[in-house]
Amino acid sequence: xxxxxxxxxxxxxxxxxxxxxxxxxxxxxxxxxxxxxxxxxxxxxxxxxxxxxxxxxxxxxxxxxxxxxxxxxxxxxxxxxxxxxxxxxxxxxxxxxxxxxxxxxxxxxxxxxxxxxxxxxxxxxxxxxxxxxxxxxxxxxxxxxxxxxxxxxxxxxxxxxxxxxxxxxxxxxxxxxxxxxxxxxxxxxxxxxxxxxxxxxxxxxxxxxxxxxxxxxxxxxxxxxxxxxxxxxxxxxxxxxxxxxxxxxxxxxxxxxxxxxxxxxxxxxxxxxxxxxxxxxxxxxxxxxxxxxxxxxxxxxxxxxxxxxxxxxxxxxxxxxxxxxxxxxxxxxxxxxxxxxxxxxxxxxxxxxxxxxxxxxxxxxxxxxxxxxx
Numbered sequence: 001x002x003x004x005x006x007x008x009x010x011x012x013x014x015x016x017x018x019x020x021x022x023x024x025x026x027x028x029x030x031x032x033x034x035x036x037x038x039x040x041x042x043x044x045x046x047x048x049x050x051x052x053x054x055x056x057x058x059x060x061x062x063x064x065x066x067x068x069x070x071x072x073x074x075x076x077x078x079x080x081x082x083x084x085x086x087x088x089x090x091x092x093x094x095x096x097x098x099x100x101x102x103x104x105x106x107x108x109x110x111x112x113x114x115x116x117x118x119x120x121x122x123x124x125x126x127x128x129x130x131x132x133x134x135x136x137x138x139x140x141x142x143x144x145x146x147x148x149x150x151x152x153x154x155x156x157x158x159x160x161x162x163x164x165x166x167x168x169x170x171x172x173x174x175x176x177x178x179x180x181x182x183x184x185x186x187x188x189x190x191x192x193x194x195x196x197x198x199x200x201x202x203x204x205x206x207x208x209x210x211x212x213x214x215x216x217x218x219x220x221x222x223x224x225x226x227x228x229x230x231x232x233x234x235x236x237x238x239x240x241x242x243x244x245x246x247x248x249x250x251x252x253x254x255x256x257x258x259x260x261x262x263x264x265x266x267x268x269x270x271x272x273x274x275x276x277x278x279x280x281x282x283x284x285x286x287x288x289x290x291x292x293x294x295x296x297x298x299x300x301x302x303x304x305x306x307x308x309x310x311x312x313x314x315x316x317x318x319x320x321x322x323x324x325x326x327x328x329x330x331x332x333x334x335x336x337x338x339x340x341x342x343x344x345x346x347x348x349x350x351x352x353x354x355x356x357x358x359x360x361x362x363x364x365x366x367x368x369x370x371x372x373x374x
Contacts, residue, residue: 001317001320001321001325001326001327001328001356001357002042002043002326002327002328002357002362002363003040003041003042003043003327003328003329003330003348003349003353003356003357004036004041004042004043004044004045004075004076004078004238004327004328004329004330005029005032005033005036005041005043005044005045005329005330005331005332005345006044006045006047006080006240006329006330006331007029007030007032007033007044007045007046007047007058007064007331008029008046008047008049008055008056008058008331008333009022009025009026009029009047009049009056009057009058009333010025010054010055010056010057010264010331010333011025011054011057012054012260012263012264012267013054016053016054016057022057025057025333026057026058026064028341029332029333030064030067030068030071032332032341032342032345033068033071033072033075034071034072035342035345035346035349036075036345036349037071037072037073037074037075039345039346039349039350039353040349040350040353040354040357041075041345041349041353042074042075042076042327042357042362043075043076043077043078043110043238043327043329043362044068044072044075044076044077044078045078045079045080045110045112045201045238045329046058046061046064046065046068046077046078046079046080047061047080047081048060048061048079048080048081048082048083049117049121050088050116050121050124050125051120051121051124052117052120052121052267052271054267055264055267055268055270055271061079061080061082062079062082062097062100062101065077065078065079065101065109066100066101066104069101069104069105069108070104072108074108075108076105076108076109076110076362076364076365077101077105077108077109077110078109078110078111078112078181079098079101079109079110079111079112079113080112080183080201081112081113081114081181081182081183081201082094082097082098082111082112082113082114083113083114083115083116084113084114084115084133084136084137084140084141084144085115085116085122085125085127085133085136085137085140086136086140086159086160087125087126087127087133087136088116088122088125088127090160091140091143091144091147091160092147092162092166092168094113094140094144095144095147095148095168096168096169096170098111098144098172098178099148099168099169099170099171099172099173100170101178102172102173102177102178103170103172103173105173106173107172107173107174107178107365107368109173109178110178110179110181110199110364111177111178111179111180111181112181112182112183112199112201113137113141113180113181113182113183114137114182114183114201115130115133115134115136115137115183116130116133117271117272117274118130118271118272118273118274118275119273119274120271120273121271130274135158135159136159137182139157139158139159139160140159140160141180141182141229142229143155143157145177145229145230147168148168148171148172148177150167151167152165152166152167153165153166153167153168154166175368175369175371176230176231176232176368176371177230177231177368178368179199179234179236179364179367179368180197180198180199180229180230180234181193181198181199181200181201181234181236181238182196182198182199182200182201183201183203184200184201184202184203184214184218185203185272185274185275186274186275186276187214187217190202190214190215190217190218190221190237191217191218191221192221193218193221193222194217194218194219194220194221194222194223194224194225194235195221195222195224195225196225196228196229197222197225197227197228197229197230197232197233197234197235198228198229198230198234199234199235199236199237199238199364200218200236200237200238201238202214202237202238202239202240203240203272203275205268205275205276205277205278205281206278207302207303207304208239208241208302208303208304208319208320208323208325209302209303209319209323211239211323211325212323212324215237215323215324215325216324218237219235219237219324222235223235230371231371232367232368232370232371233367234364234367235326235367236326236327236363236364237324237325237326237327238325238326238327238328238329239320239325239327239328239329240329240330240331241303241304241305241306241320241328241329241330242304242305242306242330242331243305243306243307243313243330243344243348244256244305244306244307244308244344245306245307245308245309245310245313245344245347245348245352246308246309246340246343246344246347247309247343247347248309249308249309249312252307252308252309253293253296253307253308255335255336255340256291256296256299256305256307257290257291257292257293257296258290258335259288259290260288260335261288261290261291261335262282262288262289262290262291263284263288263335264331264333265281265282265288265289266282266283266284266285266286266288267284269281269282269283269284270283270284300316303316303319303320303323310347310348310351310352313348313352314351314352314355314356317352317356321356326363327363332344332345
């Protein structure tokens, strides 16, 4: 199992109206990524969201990823996601952005794609039916691969067209192309991802035990995939979660029980309105749920939270390992005080990751190295 960070530019409350607070958030998350690069972590994923106040202020994630490309040495940097709707990003621009990042990182870029977080976000671009972006993704995704492989690209489809031959530049660093991923918010998307040979970006609301049937369905489909969308099958399931790994067990649990801990989750439930969510989940501005001791224990038991000392967290990870998760990714913007997120990343990286990730080479690199451009 491999591990990564999830970066989104969380700027809660009144800070969301303060550009200097945005700057501080961006700089802090960039610094956490640099620390992760030095402490055995393998991935950092950066969101693309639009007009999602407080929840995520990173709209130009290609810019953020370019910043990280120069600031890191080993981390694979991923788009979580690039929106493939031509009404949001023209397909040529997505092909250019992805290949450019692959070049700047010498092949460390992970190409995560998707259709947007929900109705409010896509409404920013006058898309009033979120389901209409499904057909757009289906048309655009294979065309980006064709743009990378030809010097005289043309296309006429239902959702975009390139009338005269053009050479879309740059091409990916190679060999082949960046690992391909798709955001999976609904059960059927996991099977679709596997059947296309794409990695699954598991942005979910479910405890890890409930995710096993979805992961199993993905793995079965990926195993049977003989004609992947790209040059190779990226047999990978990434799941997001939360971790509080501290030297002091009591401190870790106190962080989990802070009153503002659930505020981000209430924003997730507000904006991600196309994802299934638990009954009774607090939707902003409803008061967030504050955990008590019993609730912390319950969250740990079902895999909704990793919390405790490095030894405790390492033991809790066994549940994820048994479930078939290939990559586990954590966000650190919640309610950590100065220095706490840094302690968590360093402790987890140095004491926990080596117990689960003993291969110095990224899983996606091994897949990519075996592929040849057709």
